[in-house]
Amino acid sequence: MKIARRIQNVRESLTLALTTKAKAMKEEGIDVVGFGAGEPDFDTPEPIKQRAIAEINAGNTKYTPASGTPALKKAIVDKLKRDQGLDFTPAQVIISCGAKHSLYNIFMSLVDDGDEVIIPAPYWLSYPEMVTMAGGRSVFVEAAVEQNYKITPAQLEAAITPRTVAFLMNSPSNPTGMVYSRDELAALGEVLERHPQIVVISDEIYEKLVYDGTEFTSIAQLSPALKERTLVVNGMSKAYSMTGWRLGYVAGPLELIKAMGRLQSHSTSNPTTFCMPAAVTALETCEAEITRMVAAFDERRREMVKRLNAMNGVRCPEPRGAFYTFPDVSSTYKRLGVSGSIEFAEKLLAEASVSVVPGEPFGDDHCIRLSYATSMANIVKGLDRLAKFLA
Ligand code: PMP
Numbered sequence: 001m002k003i004a005r006r007i008q009n010v011r012e013s014l015t016l017a018l019t020t021k022a023k024a025m026k027e028e029g030i031d032v033v034g035f036g037a038g039e040p041d042f043d044t045p046e047p048i049k050q051r052a053i054a055e056i057n058a059g060n061t062k063y064t065p066a067s068g069t070p071a072l073k074k075a076i077v078d079k080l081k082r083d084q085g086l087d088f089t090p091a092q093v094i095i096s097c098g099a100k101h102s103l104y105n106i107f108m109s110l111v112d113d114g115d116e117v118i119i120p121a122p123y124w125l126s127y128p129e130m131v132t133m134a135g136g137r138s139v140f141v142e143a144a145v146e147q148n149y150k151i152t153p154a155q156l157e158a159a160i161t162p163r164t165v166a167f168l169m170n171s172p173s174n175p176t177g178m179v180y181s182r183d184e185l186a187a188l189g190e191v192l193e194r195h196p197q198i199v200v201i202s203d204e205i206y207e208k209l210v211y212d213g214t215e216f217t218s219i220a221q222l223s224p225a226l227k228e229r230t231l232v233v234n235g236m237s238k239a240y241s242m243t244g245w246r247l248g249y250v251a252g253p254l255e256l257i258k259a260m261g262r263l264q265s266h267s268t269s270n271p272t273t274f275c276m277p278a279a280v281t282a283l284e285t286c287e288a289e290i291t292r293m294v295a296a297f298d299e300r301r302r303e304m305v306k307r308l309n310a311m312n313g314v315r316c317p318e319p320r321g322a323f324y325t326f327p328d329v330s331s332t333y334k335r336l337g338v339s340g341s342i343e344f345a346e347k348l349l350a351e352a353s354v355s356v357v358p359g360e361p362f363g364d365d366h367c368i369r370l371s372y373a374t375s376m377a378n379i380v381k382g383l384d385r386l387a388k389f390l391a
């Protein structure tokens with residue numbers, strides 16, 4: 001069977017595949033502790049669900065404008081002003097079927113064959129695959145555990161070439177949970193200001209999930225010059241526990257947003273109609289629900305980090321955002337007889353019934369990713385098993 005070149009070398013999303021596998025094993029009655037999930041374990045807050053049900057009952061089930069409803073665009077514009085102090089017009093916003101779709105639209109609308117996109121590593125595993133699909137080349141800037149998984153301005157400067165079209169920033173980060181401070185961002189911003197041709201893609205999907213008094217800063221907040229060429233990407237999945245609703249958005253330069261709108265008008269058309277008013281309800285009324293979820297994540301985060309760092313051969317910097325830990329376990333590979341993170345994860349699942357995501361597809365084979373978007377009981381049980389496995 002002929003398969004197009006553009007998709008031949010694209011790997012399936014391992015995070016989604018592993019989440020599906022752990023769910024299936026549990027349904028079969030196997031006692032697996034799953035740390036793979038990249039989604040909150042909480043139900044979607046009640047007012048959001050009720051709004052969608054009411055919209056369906058009212059017959060709000062037909063096409064909307066392809067780039068999303070004016071009402072949700074307005075709610076997003078208000079949110080960006082309220083939370084980040086950023087000014088956008090509704091025309092500078094496009095709503096898509098999840099932030100993953102938003103990012104796909106961005107790469108397809110921005111990247112030509114051979115163009116380079118700078119991606120700090122470790123990275124969320126879908127970025128490079130999307131760049132490849134768009135015909136571009138990912139240029140990785142590596143920040144291992146020794147530098148707290150954060151890149152330096154000098155590293156960024158060294159990665160820029162005449163072919164660089166975009167720099168991708170993801171803070172709080174999936175998979176590391178690291179959050180760049182305002183000063184760290186400003187230092188990167190100084191480099192970017194010297195290269196005005198570079199578009200900044202800022203994936204802010206974990207914005208609301210920050211701990212220990214950490215303040216979220218968007219790179220678009222640093223200067224008007226940077227804001228003018230930053231695409232702010234966000235969505236409903238993580239903060240509002242709405243992963244299955246498939247709603248994400250981008251705010252940014254009008255010309256690019258319009259290009260993405262043309263693409264979307266010929267591909268998916270509008271995101272699901274009755275989900276959009278429910279997202280308005282989420283953005284406008286659900287701050288307290290977020291606070292509750294963040295408090296639960298925070299408690300689990302502390303427990304997980306404490307336990308991981310007490311284990312033989314595990315090194316886990318404290319994440320300040322998202323809901324992942326990304327411990328370096330490479331010092332155990334030799335004694336476990338594994339060649340890297342993929343074999344480590346396979347052996348852990350086979351011998352201890354604990355499912356984690358290997359770091360390799362995130363660009364760091366020394367590490368594994370564990371999500372703490374699971375109950376405290378699971379964390380205790382799973383990490384007891386991991387400790388035994390490593391002992
Ligand atoms: N960016 C990052 C960093 C993510 O972890 C995710 C989660 N899958 C997304 C974007 C996309 O999320 P969604 O498509 O569910 O909005």
Ligand code: GLU
Pocket residue numbers: 013015016036037038039100124126174
């Ligand atoms: N982003 C989440 C994760 O990394 C969800 C799965 C996915 O879309 O990749 O696990």
